[in-house]
Amino acid sequence: MNIREFATKNVQRNAKAYFAYFISNTISAALLFSFTMIIFHPDFNVSILPNYLKNALNMTTIIAYLFLCFFVFYSISVFLKSRYKEFGILYIIGSSKKQVQKMIRIENMIISSSAAVVGILLGVIFSKILLAASGKLLGYDALGFYIPGKAMIITLSAFIIIGIVISAFCSFIIKEDKVLSLLKGTKRPRPEPKASVVLAIICVGLLAAGYYLSITCSEDTIPYRIIPVTIMVVVxxxxxxxxxxxFIIKLLKKNRRLYMKKTTVLWVSNLLYRIKDNTRMFFLITITSTVALSAIGSVYAYWRDKEDQININFPQAFFYSDTYMNKAKVDLKVGFIENSLRNDGIEYTKVNEEIKFIIPNGDKEKVVVMKDEVYKKLASALFLNSISFNENETILAVPSIGSERKSIILDNMELQVVGNSNKRMIPTFYGDVYVVKDDLYEKINGVKCYFGVLNVNNYKDTLNICNDFYSNFGDDDGDEIYKNFLKAHILESTKIGYGVLLFIAIFIGLIFFVTTGSFLYNKCYMDVIEDKKKYKQLNKIGLTYTEIKKVLNIEIGVLFLLPYIVAVIHFAFAISSLKYAFDIKITVPALQVIGTMLIAQIIYFFIIRKNYLLEIKKSLL
Structure with missing residues (x-):
């Protein structure tokens, strides 16, 4: 029997030992196939997307593949370390290092290619559901079923390459002297983990500072706080x-009444070593889970709140502006929309007026100045009550959020700010809008801008009119004065944009959660080998299976749920910054995301716990 036949037989005869590694690869293959199947769907026209979304899809594919490579490498490293005894026997009976590495390479290629095929089959089986759900996210009614040949080739090729590359790194994992030393039982007893009080205090301080900066940020400060807060929380x-x-577990040990109570002494001592030994794994799982939760939660919050945000930022269905010299161009566009609305039998209100751009004394950014007469026309069209004010006063035609100015100097005239509108009068693009008396407006020097406004009861019915407008007048961005805001078109573009981003966030989140879950599965697979021996000895001296089960419930529960609980706390503060900075409704989407992931994690915990306890119970018989 040659090495190739030996490796093939080894996989066939030890299917149970290879199962965890095979499942990890299969899930990874199914996720990669599903993503590429959707990206290459004939009905999903990527070319119409903005460049930032195209780049996001490309980067997602790269990130997903690199993370899957890392995950597969981690899985095989854990799997190979669990086989040290087997490798040690092979070395003893005369196998060379080259032969052992060749055997591992063949085994890895068999498992990788088989996992890719099974993953593709799973993807095809559930493709109908997946395509329907992803189509809804991406702004399509449903993506129809098709034979994803390109996605199959990419997935199969990717996992064959992963198998080849990972096999090349096996020599760094398997070292002959280490295998033989473990086989001979020369492993030294581990000293009790130590903790620094100073570092524990620094940890609390960094968390408190990071959380405080998160919930006190504003729209202006959030760009400057993201990086330092992220560094604080990661450290x-x-x-x-x-x-x-x-440090906390050692404090529990000092409480003799609690520590010496029944099985507490056992699980507290075990947790001390488990948490310390798994620090890097806990850290990795927590950070990736936080990233996944934050990505899904923030995009989902925006996606869910998109219509409310558009209604706030764009009060009218149609808004056009240009320099006063180009008044005829604005009237032409307004006339086109008016005719279209009449043809469709849609009632509308119309306002054609002017505003001025001016830089207040002491400021650098421009603001908009509006006549009181124009303000009242716009308020009436939006069914809002107008605010009265005196000659030396002004009001802001925007909500009060983010504006604490008590006075403003406009063209060397100081005016007291005495009120704010409940709703924006013109699109949020124009920033702060100050309303002054008509005669004062004429005295203020600034750049005149002419605008036309049309409003309807249900702007969503005007999407076809918006598309006709862009077909006739083109799709140009304009500048700070020349702008077109078509609300139905903005909503449709926002749906597509946030739909693609949410699809990307969910996909990346699934990869993170599935792979981190598999990290825990592989860790349990390694631990159960040692725990069988340990609990068998404890059972002989009187520890019952019921007591063992109680101890293991706590240990496995901490192993599975502790990183997730910490990640949820990080996520809660991270997504709260959206509420305080941008006034986004985050409570419901945050609870939905947390609840979904928590249910999935608990189900996974019960499955692993059941198998773990079954293995321990068998060893006691």
Missing amino acids: ATYLLFSQLSV
Whole structure:
């Protein structure tokens, strides 16, 4: 029997031992295939997407593939370390290092290619549901079923390449002297983990500072706080598992009444070593879970709140503006829309007026100045009550959020700000809009801008009119004065944009959660080998299976749920910054995301717990 036949037989005879690694690869293959199947769907026209969305899809594919490579490498490293005894026997009976590596390479290629095929089959089986759900997210009624040949070739090729590349790194994982030393039982006893009080205090301080900066940020400060807060939380997370958790468990050990109570002494002592030994894994799972939750939660919050945000930022169905010299061009566009609305039998209100751009004394950014007469016309069209004010006063034609100005100097005239509108009068693009008395408006020097406004009861019915408008007048961005805002078109573009981003976030989130879940599965697979011996000895001296089960429930529960709980806390503060900075409704989407992931994690915990306890019970018989 040659090495190739030996490796093939080894896989066939030890299917149970290879199962965890095979499942990890299969899930990864199914996820990659599903993503590429949707991206290459004939009805999903990527070319019409903006460049930033095309780049996001390309980057997602690269990130997903690199993370899957890392995940497969981690899985095989854990799997190979669990086979040290087997490799040691092969070395003893005369196998060379080259032969062992060749055997591993063949095994890895068999598992990778088989996992790719099974993953593709799973993707095809569930493709109908997946295409329907993803089509809804991407703004399509449903993506129809098709034979995804391109996605099959890409997935199969990707996993064959992964198998080849990962096999090349096996020599760094399997070292002959280490295998033989483990086989001979020369492993030294581990010293009790130590914790630094100073580092534990630093951990608490960094978390408190990071959380405080998150919930106190504003739209202006959030760009400057993202990086320092992220660094604080990442460092604090590592210290949480390596120092603070060990410090807390050692405090529990000092409480003799609690520590010496029944099986508490056993699970507290075990947790001390488990958490310290798994610091890097806990840290990795927590950070990736936080990233996944934050990505899905924030995009989902925007996606869910998109119509409300558009209604706030764009009060009218149609808004056009240009320099006063180009008044005829604005009237032409307004006339085109008016005729279209009449042809469709849609009632509308119309306002054609002017505003001025001016830089207030002491400021750098331009603001908009509006006549009181124009303000009242716009308020009436939007069914809002207008605010009265005196000659030396002004009001803001925007909501009060983010504006604390008490006075403003316009063209060397100081005016007191005495009120704010409940709703924006013109699109949010124009920033702060100050309303002044008509005679004062004429005295203020500024750049005149002529605008036309049309409003309807249900702007969503005007999408075809918006498309006709762009067909006739073109799709240009304009500048700070020359602008076109067509609300139905903006909503449709926003749906597509956030739909693609949400699809990307969910896909990346699934990869993170599935792979981190598999990290835990592989860790349990490694631990159960040692735990069988340990609990068998404890059972002989009187520890019952019921007590063992109680201890393992706590240990496995901490292993599975501790990183997720920390990730949820990080996520809660991260997504809260959206509420305080941008006034986004985040409570419902946050709870939905957390609840969904928590249910999935608990189900996964019960499955692993059941298999783990079954293995321990068998060893006691």
